Amino acid sequence: MKPIFMEDVLAAMAYFDNKMSVVCNFPVTHRATVLVTPCSRITELRYSALRIFKEALTGHRGWRPLWRNPDPQPAYDYVIVGGGGHGLATAYYLATTFRKAKIAVLEKSWLGSGNIGRNTTIIRSNYLLPGNEPFYEFSMKLWEGLEQEFNFNAMVSQRGIVNLFHSDAQRDAFRRRGNAMLLAGADAELLDREQVRAMVPFLNFDNARFPIKGGLLQRRAGTARHDGVAWGYARGADLAGVDLIQNCEVTGFRIEHGRIRGVETSRGSIGTGKVGVAVAGSTGRVMARAGMRLPIESHVLQAFVTEGLKPTIPGVITFGAGHFYVSQSDKGGLVFGGDIDGYNSYAQRGNLPTVEDVAEGGMALMPMIGRTRLLRIWGGLIDMSMDGSPIIDRTQVEGLYLNAGWCYGGFKATPASGYAFAHLLATDAPHQTAAAYRLDRFQRGHVIDEKGVGAQPNLH
Amino acid sequence: MLIPHPLLGLREAQEFTYLGDASLLDRPDGIADGAAAAFNDYVYLRENPAGLHRELWFHEQGDRSWLVVSRNTVTHEILGAELARDVAMRARRGGAA
Numbered sequence: 027m028k029p030i031f032m033e034d035v036l037a038a039m040a041y042f043d044n045k046m047s048v049v050c051n052f053p054v055t056h057r058a059t060v061l062v063t064p065c066s067r068i069t070e071l072r073y074s075a076l077r078i079f080k081e082a083l084t085g086h087r088g089w090r091p092l093w094r095n096p097d098p099q100p101a102y103d104y105v106i107v108g109g110g111g112h113g114l115a116t117a118y119y120l121a122t123t124f125r126k127a128k129i130a131v132l133e134k135s136w137l138g139s140g141n142i143g144r145n146t147t148i149i150r151s152n153y154l155l156p157g158n159e160p161f162y163e164f165s166m167k168l169w170e171g172l173e174q175e176f177n178f179n180a181m182v183s184q185r186g187i188v189n190l191f192h193s194d195a196q197r198d199a200f201r202r203r204g205n206a207m208l209l210a211g212a213d214a215e216l217l218d219r220e221q222v223r224a225m226v227p228f229l230n231f232d233n234a235r236f237p238i239k240g241g242l243l244q245r246r247a248g249t250a251r252h253d254g255v256a257w258g259y260a261r262g263a264d265l266a267g268v269d270l271i272q273n274c275e276v277t278g279f280r281i282e283h284g285r286i287r288g289v290e291t292s293r294g295s296i297g298t299g300k301v302g303v304a305v306a307g308s309t310g311r312v313m314a315r316a317g318m319r320l321p322i323e324s325h326v327l328q329a330f331v332t333e334g335l336k337p338t339i340p341g342v343i344t345f346g347a348g349h350f351y352v353s354q355s356d357k358g359g360l361v362f363g364g365d366i367d368g369y370n371s372y373a374q375r376g377n378l379p380t381v382e383d384v385a386e387g388g389m390a391l392m393p394m395i396g397r398t399r400l401l402r403i404w405g406g407l408i409d410m411s412m413d414g415s416p417i418i419d420r421t422q423v424e425g426l427y428l429n430a431g432w433c434y435g436g437f438k439a440t441p442a443s444g445y446a447f448a449h450l451l452a453t454d455a456p457h458q459t460a461a462a463y464r465l466d467r468f469q470r471g472h473v474i475d476e477k478g479v480g481a482q483p484n485l486h
Numbered sequence: 487m488l489i490p491h492p493l494l495g496l497r498e499a500q501e502f503t504y505l506g507d508a509s510l511l512d513r514p515d516g517i518a519d520g521a522a523a524a525f526n527d528y529v530y531l532r533e534n535p536a537g538l539h540r541e542l543w544f545h546e547q548g549d550r551s552w553l554v555v556s557r558n559t560v561t562h563e564i565l566g567a568e569l570a571r572d573v574a575m576r577a578r579r580g581g582a583a
Contacts, residue, residue: 310534321530323506324559369504372536372560377487379500412530468530481529484504 071265073177092257093137093264098271101297102130104451105289107276107312108305109133111142111252111437112429114259114270115444116302116451118176121266123445124452129268130298132291134275138256141306144406145437146329146363148342148353150187150247151212154203157462157474158415159210164459165442166212166246172441178258181251181356186341188222188241190229190391196346200242207244215243226343228394236347236390247342249353255440279316279426286425302451304429304443306436307372307407313430316423320430321412321468323483326371326405327363327434328380332398334358343391350387360395362388366408366434368484375405408434414486415474418446418456419465427451428465433486489543489555490567501547507532508540508554511574536560542570 071090081088104120106113109131117131133139149169151162173180191197197216204214222241223231231238264270271293278290279301288297305312307324335358344351349365364384367376381403388395411417411431416439418429429447432439446457456463462474468481479485487499514524539559545551552570557563 308536310532311536314533314535319527319531319533321532323532323534324536369499369557370506370534370539370541370559371562373562377499377562379498469526483506 071261073179092261093270096269096271098130098132098274098291098293098296099128099269101128101288102269103128103299104130105296105298105301106131107289107301107303108140108308109137109260109270109272110140110304110306111138111256111259111440112304112306112432112443112447113302114138114256114263115440116304116429116447117268117270117444118259118263118266119445119448120452121263121268124448126452127267129263130296131263131268131270132274132276132289132296133270133272134292136272137260137270138253140308141406141408141436142252142256142440144329144404145252146351146353146361147249147252147355147437148187148247148351149182149250149438150244150342151210151438152187152189152203152207152214152242152244152247154206154476155415155474156206156210157472158476159206159212161442161446161459161463162439163207163210163212164445165439168441168445169250169438170246172250172255172258176258176262178254178261179251180254180258182248183250183356184246184248185353186243186245187247187344188217188225188243188341189344190222190238190241190346192236192239192347194239197239204242213244213246215245217241217243225340228338229343229392230390233390249342249355250437251356252437255437259440259444276312277315279423281316281423281426284422284424286423298425300425300427300451302427302429302447304447306409306430306432309409309428309430311372313421313428316421316426318421318423320428320465321417321481322409322431323370324372324407325366325368325410325484326373326376327366327408328376328384328403328405329361329363330381330384330400331355331362331402332360332395333401335360335398345387345391348383348387348390350384350391352388352392359401360398363434366410366484367405371405372407373405374407376403408432408436410483410486412468412481412483413473413475414477414479414483416443416463417465418443418450418460418463420450420454421465431463487557487562487564489553489564491545491548491551491553492568493551494545494549497545497548499543501545502543502553503546505542505544508542508570508573509533510542511554511570512577538565543567 151166153159207214218240275292280288339354342353352362417431446460449457488496555567556565
């Protein structure tokens with residue numbers, strides 16, 4: 027058999043990558059730039075159809091774990107607290123786009139063990155307010171190039187989202203929101219009742235109390251494989267030289283004269299000049315160790331998945347009269363969720379009244395799912411902020427940065443959150459799309475309150 | 487979750503609406519010096535503890551009384567409940583809230 031040389035593989039991979047960029051319409055500008063790792067290691071670890079072919083011919087002996095499992099070094103330039111989606115994305119962009127070195131991610135459990143593994147996988151950029159919409163649209167654009175960027179299959183699927191409306195007033199509100207989306211460079215279409223019916227005929231259009239009048243459609247929205255996103259960022263960060271340190275809980279911050287000097291962890295003390303905290307539902311208890319009270323409450327949000335069904339639901343559908351949203355996974359299960367339970371919680375599980383509420387919402391919207399069996403219910407800790415919008419900012423401690431307050435919108439924000447937080451850590455200036463996410467905006471009266479319900483976290 | 491209402495006995499938590507941390511009973515003085523900063527802390531900042539949490543629940547579908555419920559946020563175990571009025575009166579008399 028003719029031997030396969032590395033150069034051939036590389037050349038073929040480059041050819042294949044270019045083809046993929048065209049075929050899948052991914053912007054070529056988002057291609058990976060991996061700087062720190064020696065070229066041979068990247069070649070060895072890069073995924074492609076040709077790599078699968080090569081491994082198949084050589085007995086699959088070349089596959090390696092996705093990342094190393096290093097012990098913590100005594101000091102780093104950057105320490106990211108939290109090895110979830112946002113923390114890993116931050117480390118990834120810090121190492122690749124912003125070309126920083128000596129970075130560690132500290133995770134108290136295993137990578138991706140929090141909300142990145144618990145969400146309902148929806149990606150979208152259909153917000154209203156100027157402080158939010160450009161940020162989420164930036165995130166949407168990053169999603170569109172993500173798999174090419176970090177060379178990992180995150181199963182990004184732009185199957186569309188339709189937000190249903192049930193009254194004239196709601197139609198007006200959605201038309202306004204659609205226009206705001208268009209102004210920020212996103213896509214939006216207002217559908218009338220018959221257009222919605224053509225797309226999703228199985229809905230209960232003539233519900234006596236909440237008849238469906240139409241919907242706001244964003245075609246570029248969709249779903250992504252939540253774990254794949256964490257793994258892709260983790261692998262990309264590891265390849266770029268980031269130390270991903272698991273089972274390493276931050277137990278304290280070393281602060282001298284208002285400046286961060288390091289962190290105390292369950293695996294010893296680590297010196298550093300810059301710490302970025304991205305721990306979602308645990309924000310309160312982690313930042314309390316730096317002596318901080320925040321405009322955040324931790325709540326529990328439940329999610330649900332049914333047994334696998336034949337392809338039934340084409341995209342993501344949200345009910346406009348109750349809190350219920352649903353999509354279908356590639357495996358066939360209906361993935362859905364509703365409102366938060368509504369009381370402070372660190373339990374990672376909710377209670378039955380919310381389950382009943384979500385089931386009622388589902389039955390009101392699509393009675394056909396009534397006989398579907400539920401496989402799993404689970405809960406995640408979410409960091410509900412006082413205006414329903416996130417915080418990406420410095421804190422009063424110099425060198426300590428905060429990424430929090432994602433409420434139940436954290437997953438779709440993962441790429442932009444990581445990018446903007448890396449931008450802040452690397453340059454000390456906010457990314458242009460995240461400039462409104464200031465920690466002091468509550469004090470200054472510049473809240474970003476999409477629902478207009480005020481400082482009541484369980485209503486956002 | 488069942489809330490042990492001091493007047494009505496065990497009631498389903500669904501009958502209540504949740505407001506938040508019981509520190510909201512302790513409203514700052516609006517005409518004191520530094521009232522703006524005090525109100526910012528009062529309105530926006532929370533302890534958000536993992537563990538024991540004292541919190542305000544309103545018995546909206548019941549006797550419409552406000553309760554201070556002690557609950558463990560890690561286990562959802564409810565440790566006790568008393569009328570918010572009693573807690574506020576006690577604080578006004580100078581006792582511990």
